[in-house]
Amino acid sequence: MSEGQGFDEKTKEIVDSAFTSEIIKVIVESNSYDKPPDDVLQYLADNITFKVKKVIQEAVKFQNKSKRLKLTSRDIDHSLKVQNVEPVYGFSSSDFVPFRNASGGGREVYFKEETEVDLEDIISQNLPKIPLEVTIKSHWLAIDGIQPAIPENPPPISKDMQMQEVASAFANPAVCEVNITDFSQDNKSQLKDIKTKDSKDKKKVEDTKKLDFGKQEIKRFKPLVTHELSVEQQLFYKEITEACVGSNEVKRTEALNSLSNDPGLYQLLPRFTTFIAEGVKVNVGQHNLALLIYLLRMIKALMENSTLYIEKYLHELIPAVITCVVSKQLCPRPDFDNHWALRDFAARLLAQICKHFTTPTNNIQSRVTKALCKTLFLDKAPAASHYGAVAGLAEIGLEAIKVILIPRLKNESDLILEAMENPSEKDAAEHLQALLVKHASIAIVKTRSPPDLQHQYMAEFGYLGGLIYNKVIQLRISLSQAKTPTTPNAPSILAK
Numbered sequence: 001m002s003e004g005q006g007f008d009e010k011t012k013e014i015v016d017s018a019f020t021s022e023i024i025k026v027i028v029e030s031n032s033y034d035k036p037p038d039d040v041l042q043y044l045a046d047n048i049t050f051k052v053k054k055v056i057q058e059a060v061k062f063q064n065k066s067k068r069l070k071l072t073s074r075d076i077d078h079s080l081k082v083q084n085v086e087p088v089y090g091f092s093s094s095d096f097v098p099f100r101n102a103s104g105g106g107r108e109v110y111f112k113e114e115t116e117v118d119l120e121d122i123i124s125q126n127l128p129k130i131p132l133e134v135t136i137k138s139h140w141l142a143i144d145g146i147q148p149a150i151p152e153n154p155p156p157i158s159k160d161m162q163m164q165e166v167a168s169a170f171a172n173p174a175v176c177e178v179n180i181t182d183f184s185q186d187n188k189s190q191l192k193d194i195k196t197k198d199s200k201d202k203k204k205v206e207d208t209k210k211l212d213f214g215k216q217e218i219k220r221f222k223p224l225v226t227h228e229l230s231v232e233q234q235l236f237y238k239e240i241t242e243a244c245v246g247s248n249e250v251k252r253t254e255a256l257n258s259l260s261n262d263p264g265l266y267q268l269l270p271r272f273t274t275f276i277a278e279g280v281k282v283n284v285g286q287h288n289l290a291l292l293i294y295l296l297r298m299i300k301a302l303m304e305n306s307t308l309y310i311e312k313y314l315h316e317l318i319p320a321v322i323t324c325v326v327s328k329q330l331c332p333r334p335d336f337d338n339h340w341a342l343r344d345f346a347a348r349l350l351a352q353i354c355k356h357f358t359t360p361t362n363n364i365q366s367r368v369t370k371a372l373c374k375t376l377f378l379d380k381a382p383a384a385s386h387y388g389a390v391a392g393l394a395e396i397g398l399e400a401i402k403v404i405l406i407p408r409l410k411n412e413s414d415l416i417l418e419a420m421e422n423p424s425e426k427d428a429a430e431h432l433q434a435l436l437v438k439h440a441s442i443a444i445v446k447t448r449s450p451p452d453l454q455h456q457y458m459a460e461f462g463y464l465g466g467l468i469y470n471k472v473i474q475l476r477i478s479l480s481q482a483k484t485p486t487t488p489n490a491p492s493i494l495a496k
Contacts (some may be wrong), residue, residue, distance in 0.1 A: 019048045030112060150264065229267065237268055241275055245294045252294070259301035266267050266308060272298065273313040280320040289331035292324055293342055301351055303356070311357055318368065321350045325388040326375045334384065334426050343388045351395035370395060373404060379411070383419045383428035386412065387435060394439040401443040405436070412436055413462030436464060441471035450476065 021041040029035065056071075058079035063071050077087040090125070102109045140148050229237070243255035259265065265272070276295050283291045299317055302308060310317070324330065324346035331337035354365040375381055376389040390412075393400045419429035439463075452472055457465035 015432050019045045019052065020046050024048070026109070027090070032413070047090045054083070058082055076154050148264070153407060203359055229271075233268060237271055240274075243450060244298050245279070245291055256301040259298060260304040262305070263307040265302075265305065269302070269308055269310070269313060272302060276488040277316040277320045280323055284323055284330065285329050287329055287332045288335055289339055289342060292330060293345070296321065296324060296342070296346055296349060300352075303349075303352065311362075314353065314357060314364065318350070318353060318364070321346050321353065322368070322371055322392075325392050326372065326381075326385045327381050327384055327388070335424075339384075340387070343384075344391055347388065347395045350392050351397075354396060365396065369393065369400060376404070376408060379415060382427050383415065386415065387428060387432045390432065390435050390439070394435070398443055398446065401439050402447055406440055406443060408459065409436065409440060409464055409468075410462040412463045417463050433464065433467070436473050437467045440464070441475060444468065444472050444478070445475045452476070 021038065021044075024041045024044050025035060030039075037234045055076065056079075059071055059075040062075040062078045063069075066075075080087045139150055142148075240255045240258065243251040244259075246252060259272070276298055279295045280292065283295070299321065302310060325343055330339040330342055350368060354368055358365040372389045375385050376393070378385075390405060393404055416429045416433050419425035419432075452469060454466065454469045457472075459465070459468040461468055
């Protein structure tokens with residue numbers, strides 16, 4: 001390729017005039033070097049011009065191969081790589097040209113402009129954040145060929161596999177997996193000693209006696225048995241349970257984070273659920289409010305763990321939560337201790353369980369609603385238990401309030417009036433009254449249209465009718481103000 005081939009004559013002239021001996025002289029002097037001889041300056045100018053032309057020629061080739069009309073910096077980089085020259089990194093700058101031109105006295109001078117910086121502007125700026133120190137964390141990928149269950153490693157058994165295991169076990173939970181070849185002649189006689197209580201069990205034993213104890217192999221479903229724990233898992237279980245119910249809030253937070261994030265807890269899950277269920281039974285009897293709150297927080301943390309299949313342990317968790325909702329007494333001094341917060345938290349947790357785990361086959365929500373209604377319809381139950389039942393039904397949804405609570409309001413009014421006369425029940429009656437008025441008013445506003453008549457409310461809801469009427473009127477006024485369009489002369493609440 002001849003010199004200049006690949007770009008037009010105008011570009012060639014620009015390149016030839018870009019690097020002259022005068023320009024090289026200015027560059028040398030700007031870097032605080034002595035002026036070299038003129039022949040050296042001319043040699044440098046010619047050499048640089050040749051190198052630049054060569055780079056541009058190769059870059060134009062990449063431009064043409066890419067079928068582009070504009071030469072880009074990427075083409076220059078490719079051109080430098082082809083010539084075994086390291087590309088220029090970080091050549092972009094906010095200033096177009098670092099040199100400035102000044103003329104005077106018949107001579108042009110090029111110089112670098114130095115900008116003035118105000119120290120006050122620098123001092124007033126916010127200091128940047130201190131960068132984090134570089135740390136190295138190590139963890140075991142495998143120990144003796146076994147992958148440990150830690151957050152850094154994937155879960156050894158996925159949630160789908162746990163679900164399949166449970167489904168297969170529920171198909172025939174009474175029969176375990178038996179390998180008949182393992183029976184010896186001495187073990188055969190043990191089958192004759194099996195005693196049954198009903199005819200079905202006797203029939204199963206007779207069928208078992210008729211089996212051929214040769215080399216047959218009968219594969220049946222596995223039972224719902226817990227896994228054996230290693231020493232490390234036993235220590236982990238001990239530390240987690242002690243931290244969750246201990247007095248150290250920092251350790252409790254770390255333990256709850258581990259329960260909600262650790263992917264290897266599927267073997268410990270049956271132990272945790274049993275610990276929670278038994279703990280609720282004991283502490284409800286002892287009226288230990290703090291430990292009941294800690295146990296419910298453990299349930300919430302386990303539900304947040306996406307790697308655990310909790311459905312097969314709901315038969316232990318749901319009764320524990322319902323107990324904290326409707327129990328007669330949860331603390332030694334109900335008038336002073338805030339056991340209402342525990343009932344509200346347990347009601348929200350119960351509604352969350354119904355939302356996530358209800359299926360057409362298990363009907364968890366309908367069964368939970370039935371259990372709460374059993375307490376609600378019991379007139380002899382204390383006001384605190386009625387409060388818990390109302391809180392649980394209200395958390396389940398608007399339909400439960402409309403179908404169950406609103407028709408029950410007149411009976412609850414009589415119960416509240418009766419409880420108000422008892423000094424020990426007065427505080428519970430006031431909390432129950434406020435809760436009923438709150439949820440019933442919201443449901444009435446959403447399901448009934450005006451007009452609202454106070455005497456109708458009193459006749460339908462009894463003592464609570466007047467309070468509900470006032471609350472409904474307030475809600476309707478606030479809704480109407482919120483829907484009113486804003487104007488410059490009459491700003492609405494939404495504008496504020």
